Amino acid sequence: MRFFIIICLIYSIKIYSQSDWIKWGKANYSYQIKDNFQHRDYSLDYQNPERFVIKSLADTYWLFISDVDGDNCSFNPTCSNFFLQSVEKTNIIQGSLMFFDRFTRDMDILGKVGNYPRVSDGHFFDPPSLYLMNQDSVKYSPPSFVVKNE
Amino acid sequence: MNKIFFLAIFICSISFPQEITSTKTDLFSLANTKKFADYLFCQRDYLRAINEYNRYLLKTKSDSIVFKIAFAYSKMEEFQNSINTFQSIPKNSELFLQAKLEILKLLFQSNNFVELRKKITNDSLENKNAQPLLNLSFLFTNDNLPEKNDFCKPFPSEDLNKVKNFYEWKKDPPYKSPVAAGILSAIIPGLGKFYTQKFWDGVWGFISSVGFAYLSYDNFHADHNFRGWLFGGLAVGFYGGNIYGSAASAQIYNAKIQFDFVSEVKNFLERNNYFIPKINFCQ
Numbered sequence: 237m238r239f240f241i242i243i244c245l246i247y248s249i250k251i252y253s254q255s256d257w258i259k260w261g262k263a264n265y266s267y268q269i270k271d272n273f274q275h276r277d278y279s280l281d282y283q284n285p286e287r288f289v290i291k292s293l294a295d296t297y298w299l300f301i302s303d304v305d306g307d308n309c310s311f312n313p314t315c316s317n318f319f320l321q322s323v324e325k326t327n328i329i330q331g332s333l334m335f336f337d338r339f340t341r342d343m344d345i346l347g348k349v350g351n352y353p354r355v356s357d358g359h360f361f362d363p364p365s366l367y368l369m370n371q372d373s374v375k376y377s378p379p380s381f382v383v384k385n386e
Numbered sequence: 387m388n389k390i391f392f393l394a395i396f397i398c399s400i401s402f403p404q405e406i407t408s409t410k411t412d413l414f415s416l417a418n419t420k421k422f423a424d425y426l427f428c429q430r431d432y433l434r435a436i437n438e439y440n441r442y443l444l445k446t447k448s449d450s451i452v453f454k455i456a457f458a459y460s461k462m463e464e465f466q467n468s469i470n471t472f473q474s475i476p477k478n479s480e481l482f483l484q485a486k487l488e489i490l491k492l493l494f495q496s497n498n499f500v501e502l503r504k505k506i507t508n509d510s511l512e513n514k515n516a517q518p519l520l521n522l523s524f525l526f527t528n529d530n531l532p533e534k535n536d537f538c539k540p541f542p543s544e545d546l547n548k549v550k551n552f553y554e555w556k557k558d559p560p561y562k563s564p565v566a567a568g569i570l571s572a573i574i575p576g577l578g579k580f581y582t583q584k585f586w587d588g589v590w591g592f593i594s595s596v597g598f599a600y601l602s603y604d605n606f607h608a609d610h611n612f613r614g615w616l617f618g619g620l621a622v623g624f625y626g627g628n629i630y631g632s633a634a635s636a637q638i639y640n641a642k643i644q645f646d647f648v649s650e651v652k653n654f655l656e657r658n659n660y661f662i663p664k665i666n667f668c669q
Binding site: 247270283318334335337339341343344366368369376 | 390391393394397398447451525584585586587589590591594623624626627628629630633634637638640641642644645
């Protein structure tokens with residue numbers, strides 16, 4: 237029995253010795269729950285009245301509805317962020333039209349899968365740059381893509 | 387106990403005879419370095435293969451190894467490094483012509499069509515071999531296309547139909563008009579989205595616009611003016627948003643069509659190895 241144990245020990249040492257495919261470096265695991273909410277910026281821009289009004293509405297919505305309701309928008313950026321970014325990139329009228337269109341697409345519970353690429357956390361990637369009415373700004377990604385730099 | 391221990395060590399040592407002899411082998415000899423580098427190369431571990439090939443080149447000169455390094459860079463999509471390495475192959479080498487063709491392929495892959503055309507037209511040697519690449523480069527730019535017959539001439543008969551289709555596509559791409567999509571959605575909400583093949587978006591566009599319009603009408607009818615204006619405003623918003631979104635959707639459709647076309651041409655080129663002779667180092 238002792239002989240058998242010694243053989244096993246020596247064999248196991250020999251088998252696993254100098255096996256460079258086993259890396260002994262420190263593993264950088266994080267057990268922190270990933271924060272799916274976008275980091276909210278509640279600051280207001282007092283210099284620009286248009287932006288002040290829009291941002292106030294968005295802040296109110298975030299504070300009283302969205303943050304309480306949870307991470308329920310299936311898109312990235314979320315509809316409220318999409319609205320803010322749209323207005324920032326265009327103007328209040330075009331931004332609002334883009335938002336209404338986005339809202340219509342968000343209502344669609346059947347056609348989203350297979351129509352949009354996804355970001356790493358599974359949300360559908362749908363940035364305002366696709367809807368600026370500028371063909372050059374449309375960077376198409378097929379639905380099978382996972383967008384990394386969202 | 388000691389006897390058993392030594393007996394066990396003896397048995398184990400006999401079981402692994404290669405470990406006893408391995409110390410006698412020079413792992414960094416020229417032949418072994420090349421063998422290991424070739425192994426890494428064929429395993430597609432190109433970065434480490436390049437390191438090993440460079441170690442080999444420190445001891446001896448070899449055009450085929452330089453070629454392999456350049457080839458490995460091209461596989462890693464480090465186009466400029468690859469071009470520079472291919473250019474270092476001397477004119478008297480047997481691989482010189484192949485290296486020049488590989489450079490053309492790399493220029494094509496890196497979308498440097500201006501340089502590609504300059505090289506092909508300046509050098510009669512390349513001109514003879516790289517005419518298909520030159521012609522296909524017109525599919526990726528907005529320059530005027532050559533005549534159809536001239537365009538298809540350098541391709542083999544089995545690829546002719548495919549190339550003709552590419553030519554026709556480029557000549558008259560099946561784009562959707564954003565204006566037409568907007569007008570269609572103005573006539574019937576959601577119709578423009580149907581035109582751009584976003585059917586469910588079209589359905590929801592119709593439901594939201596018409597639904598809120600009906601709610602507005604119904605509330606005005608019942609003398610609920612505030613709600614009438616509220617729903618009326620939302621109906622106008624969704625209606626306008628749908629027109630705008632249909633036009634934008636046509637642009638996205640066009641980008642998709644363009645993307646699919648470019649992917650198809652690139653796949654076609656990959657299948658034919660960019661119409662240059664294929665070298666297989668890992669047979």
